[in-house]
Amino acid sequence: MNLRILRQTLYWQRSRLIAVGIAAVIWGALVPFFYSTFQDLFEGLIQAGFPENFLNFGSGSLFTLGGTMTLAVQHPLAIGLLGIFAVGAAAGAVAGEREEGTLEIILARPVSRRRFYGSVGFAILAAIGIVLALLFTGQVISIYALNLVEEVRLELLPLAWINGMLLWGAFLAFSLAASVSFDRRGPAMGLALAYVGINYFLEILGTFLPDLEWTQEYSLFHHFVPGEIVTGNADPFDFALLTVAVLLPLLWALIVFPRRDLGAPA
Amino acid sequence: MEAAPVPAIAADKLTKHYGGGHRPHRPGHGTGTIRALNEVSLAVEPGEIFGFLGPNGAGKTTMIRTLLGLQHATSGGATVLGLDIVDHSLEIRRRVGYLPGGISFYGSLSGHASLEYYSDLQQREPVRREELAQRLQLSEADLKRRVRDYSRGMRQKLGVIQALQHDPELSILDEPTEGLDPLMQQAFYEILEDLREAGRTVFMSSHYLSEVERVCNRVAIIRAGHLMALQHVDELLARRKRRVTLRWRGTAPDLSDVPGLADVVVSRDRITATLSGDVAPFVRAVASPSLEDLLIEPARLEEVFFEYYAGEDAESPGSDA
Numbered sequence: 001m002n003l004r005i006l007r008q009t010l011y012w013q014r015s016r017l018i019a020v021g022i023a024a025v026i027w028g029a030l031v032p033f034f035y036s037t038f039q040d041l042f043e044g045l046i047q048a049g050f051p052e053n054f055l056n057f058g059s060g061s062l063f064t065l066g067g068t069m070t071l072a073v074q075h076p077l078a079i080g081l082l083g084i085f086a087v088g089a090a091a092g093a094v095a096g097e098r099e100e101g102t103l104e105i106i107l108a109r110p111v112s113r114r115r116f117y118g119s120v121g122f123a124i125l126a127a128i129g130i131v132l133a134l135l136f137t138g139q140v141i142s143i144y145a146l147n148l149v150e151e152v153r154l155e156l157l158p159l160a161w162i163n164g165m166l167l168w169g170a171f172l173a174f175s176l177a178a179s180v181s182f183d184r185r186g187p188a189m190g191l192a193l194a195y196v197g198i199n200y201f202l203e204i205l206g207t208f209l210p211d212l213e214w215t216q217e218y219s220l221f222h223h224f225v226p227g228e229i230v231t232g233n234a235d236p237f238d239f240a241l242l243t244v245a246v247l248l249p250l251l252w253a254l255i256v257f258p259r260r261d262l263g264a265p266a
Numbered sequence: 267m268e269a270a271p272v273p274a275i276a277a278d279k280l281t282k283h284y285g286g287g288h289r290p291h292r293p294g295h296g297t298g299t300i301r302a303l304n305e306v307s308l309a310v311e312p313g314e315i316f317g318f319l320g321p322n323g324a325g326k327t328t329m330i331r332t333l334l335g336l337q338h339a340t341s342g343g344a345t346v347l348g349l350d351i352v353d354h355s356l357e358i359r360r361r362v363g364y365l366p367g368g369i370s371f372y373g374s375l376s377g378h379a380s381l382e383y384y385s386d387l388q389q390r391e392p393v394r395r396e397e398l399a400q401r402l403q404l405s406e407a408d409l410k411r412r413v414r415d416y417s418r419g420m421r422q423k424l425g426v427i428q429a430l431q432h433d434p435e436l437s438i439l440d441e442p443t444e445g446l447d448p449l450m451q452q453a454f455y456e457i458l459e460d461l462r463e464a465g466r467t468v469f470m471s472s473h474y475l476s477e478v479e480r481v482c483n484r485v486a487i488i489r490a491g492h493l494m495a496l497q498h499v500d501e502l503l504a505r506r507k508r509r510v511t512l513r514w515r516g517t518a519p520d521l522s523d524v525p526g527l528a529d530v531v532v533s534r535d536r537i538t539a540t541l542s543g544d545v546a547p548f549v550r551a552v553a554s555p556s557l558e559d560l561l562i563e564p565a566r567l568e569e570v571f572f573e574y575y576a577g578e579d580a581e582s583p584g585s586d587a
Contacts, residue, residue, distance in 0.1 A: 004386045012374070101370035105428065108334050108364035109387040110356045261284070261337040264327050264367065 002111055002119040009123035013089060017127050020081050021134045027081070028138020029145075031072035035065055036146045057207055059216065059225050065151040066227030069139055073164060074221055078135060079200060085127045086168045087192045090175035093120045094257070095188040101265035113180075113258045121176050125169060132164045136226075152230040159234060160226035166242035167224035170249075171196055177249035180257035183265070220245055272348035274436045274467035275310035275333065279342035282328050282491075302328040304491040305342060310469055310484075315462055317482035317499070318471040319571060325491040326471040327367060330440055334364060347436055360389060363434035367441040367471070369425035373414030377404065377424050380413055381431060390432035398427045401453050418445040426454065430461075437461065439470040443477060455481050475571055479503075487571060503564070507540040512552055513559040524551045 010017075042062050060071025072078060094117065097103035106116060136157055143149055175192035182188040203221040206213030216222040223238035284300035303325045310316045320326050331337045333346055335355035344351045346358045371380050385392040399409065402423040413421065422445040429437055443451045458481050461468055472478050478485055479499055487495040495502065507528070514535050521527055526543035535558070541548055545562060552560060 002387070004383070008383060101366070101368065102372055104331075104336055104366050105364070105369070105371075105384060106387060107336060108359055108362075108366070109384065110360040110389060111387055112356060259338070262331070263284075263337065264331065265370070 001122060002115050005106070005111070005116060005119035006123045006126075009093075009120050010126065013085070013123070013127050016084060016089075017130060020084055020131050024078075024081055024131045024135040025138040025141075027075075027077055028072060028135040029142040030138075031068050031075075032065060032139055032142040032146060032148060035062060035068040036148060039063070057204065059203070059222055060227065064227065064231075065143070065148055066231045068227070069152070069160075069230060070225050070227035072139060073132075073135065073224065073226060074203065079196070081135075082128055082131055082168050083171070083196060085124050085131065086171040087175050087189070087196055089124050089127070090121070090172050091179050091189040091192040092185045093124065093176060094179040095182045096179075096185040098183045098262065098265060099185050104262065104265070107262065114254055117176065117180060117253055117257055121172065124172055124176075125165070128168045128172060129161075129165055132161055132168065136161060153232055154230065156230050156232065156234070157226075160229040163224050163226065163229060163234075163238060163242070166239060166246060167220055170220055170242055170245035173246050173249040173253070177253040177256075180253045180260070183263075271312050273309040273345070274312045274314075275308070275316075275344065275346050275469055277306050277308050277329070277333075277342070277344040279305040279307055280329070280332060280339055280344050281305050281341045282325075282332055282337060283340045301491050303332070303339075306488070306491070306493045307342075308486050308493060308496055310467060312467050313462065313465045314483040315458055315468040315470065315481055317478035317485040318469065318488065319473070319475065319478055319485055320471075320488040321473055324488045326488060327440055328491075329488070330364075330438055330469075330471060333438065334359065334362070361435050363429040363432065363437040365425050365429035365437070365439040365442055367444065369421060371413040371416075371421060371424065374412060376412055377409040377416070377420075380424065381409070381428055384428045385431060388432050392431040394433050395427060395431040398430055398457065401457060402426060402450060403453070419447060419450065422446055423450065426457075430457070434466070436467045436469065439468065441472060442470055443472070443474060451477070507542045508545070509538070509563040510541050510548065511536065511538050511559075511561040511563075512557060515556045515558050517556075519552060519554065519556070521548075521551055524548050 039062075057071045057074060060069075060074050061067030062071065094103065097106075103116075107113060140154060140157065143152070143154070171192070174195050175188070178188040178191040178195075182191075199219045199221055202215045202219035206216045220242065223235075223241050225235075225238065228234060280303055282301075282303040284302060306325070306329060318326050318329065328337060332339050333344055333351055335351060335358070339351075347361055349358050351358065372383075375383065381392065381395060385395070399405075404420065404423050404427065408416075408420065413424065416424065422443075426439075426442060429439065443454055446454060455477075458468055462483075470478075470482070482499055484496070484498050485502065486493055507526075510527075514537060518532050518537060521530060521537070521539070524541075524547055526541050527548060528540050528542070530537065530539040541562070
């Protein structure tokens with residue numbers, strides 16, 4: 001880890017981090033509010049014959065507070081907020097610097113490629129951690145304000161945060177692996193977006209097509225379920241699977257990046 | 267007996283072949299279709315300014331990037347400051363200053379912040395920063411501006427400063443005067459002279475032959491990844507023919523016995539010829555009250571360079587194809 005690179009990377013992300021952080025708190029606070037305010041309306045809709053699955057989203061649901069908390073992190077808005085760092089910043093972290101020709105001045109100094117990778121990766125992971133924490137903070141504020149504390153075990157929220165860090169850490173690791181493998185931002189970004197997109201597609205497919213609900217098992221998103229964790233139903237398999245999903249691309253990057261030839265930028 | 271000084275750079279049959287595509291390269295494995303460097307062996311002595319000449323695509327940048335660990339040699343090896351480029355790459359980079367060709371900076375950082383960032387990563391004090399900025403006329407106000415607002419020449423100046431600010435033992439400069447105006451080129455040459463006097467080593471690539479001729483002690487000429495020549499600039503030029511022109515009043519002198527004189531063309535009162543070797547016999551032969559004017563043009567590195575590159579089209583540079 002090179003603290004100077006880590007600090008500089010975070011410094012470059014500061015404006016984005018502030019904007020995304022504010023949005024995360026607001027979004028986190030809104031979702032329990034929807035649950036509390038419109039619960040009767042949702043139940044009325046179901047009784048009127050509206051398909052229940054349309055009020056669920058991925059592994060989330062609007063009928064329980066825990067399900068609502070899961071829905072909040074699986075909603076496209078949350079994916080977008082966290083994806084700004086896990087995909088946008090990460091995919092460009094190395095490939096973008098290669099494309100712009102700024103990487104070589106850093107690597108011509110006593111900084112190993114692995115150390116550069118680790119520093120940039122840790123900085124982006126820290127940004128993801130902050131956003132995720134702010135999203136949960138918004139939820140906690142709202143849960144206290146709406147007096148819903150009895151419905152969930154908030155002391156388990158740090159475990160949910162770790163679960164979320166593993167999911168987004170997996171996407172970050174994949175994006176960085178793509179980033180160290182290409183000399184241009186475009187292919188790295190495309191691959192990273194495709195990876196997140198496919199996982200998301202598999203997760204929400206079952207929402208609209210109940211016959212295809214089995215596809216959710218193959219989505220990484222399905223293994224980040226804060227609603228189950230805060231109701232005391234955490235599944236260690238989710239943590240194990242996501243840890244593997246973090247480690248595989250991490251290993252790829254640590255092996256491939258130092259061995260690549262970094263030719264002069266075009 | 268005093269031990270021979272360790273060469274600043276010593277390449278031993280350094281070879282770099284590219285396999286093409288984006289596959290990760292496995293050091294020491296396989297050969298590719300693009301032969302960027304072919305068994306290049308050379309030694310750069312401490313304290314000299316060494317010029318590395320060749321046109322675009324000859325292998326200059328590949329050589330530099332391989333020495334710095336940005337690319338991996340296919341075979342052969344090299345040491346920089348006595349350290350192996352594979353085993354001690356980090357230590358080498360701590361002691362070297364590098365100016366890449368067509369340097370890029372982070373546009374959002376100011377010039378000063380950029381220099382601070384690179385200095386921190388170098389882990390050495392930027393002892394020469396102020397002096398270099400002054401000599402290259404990059405003012406405090408300029409350094410406070412964002413790099414995205416810099417002109418091409420200002421970026422190049424910033425590049426020179428970031429490479430030399432920590433007073434490296436060895437500076438590796440890829441096309442260092444690219445984008446500098448003549449005044450700044452002059453300032454840069456003076457900086458190089460100071461480095462030489464301070465015993466620092468400079469390894470610079472260039473395709474400005476006059477520049478290399480002017481500042482370098484020795485020069486290597488590379489063509490299609492092959493080292494074509496490695497000599498002192500003076501020796502290289504001494505072997506070349508000078509162009510002589512003299513104007514004469516009256517009957518043309520008999521120059522048939524002058525050693526080294528060739529290509530003699532006589533037209534009215536003017537004689538042009540080429541002269542190789544010692545000039546003294548020629549001067550003695552023409553010394554006469556009838557001599558109106560005499561011009562002896564020094565040999566230029568351009569001529570040497572073009573000689574090595576004559577017939578280049580016959581061989582596709584650096585390619586098996």
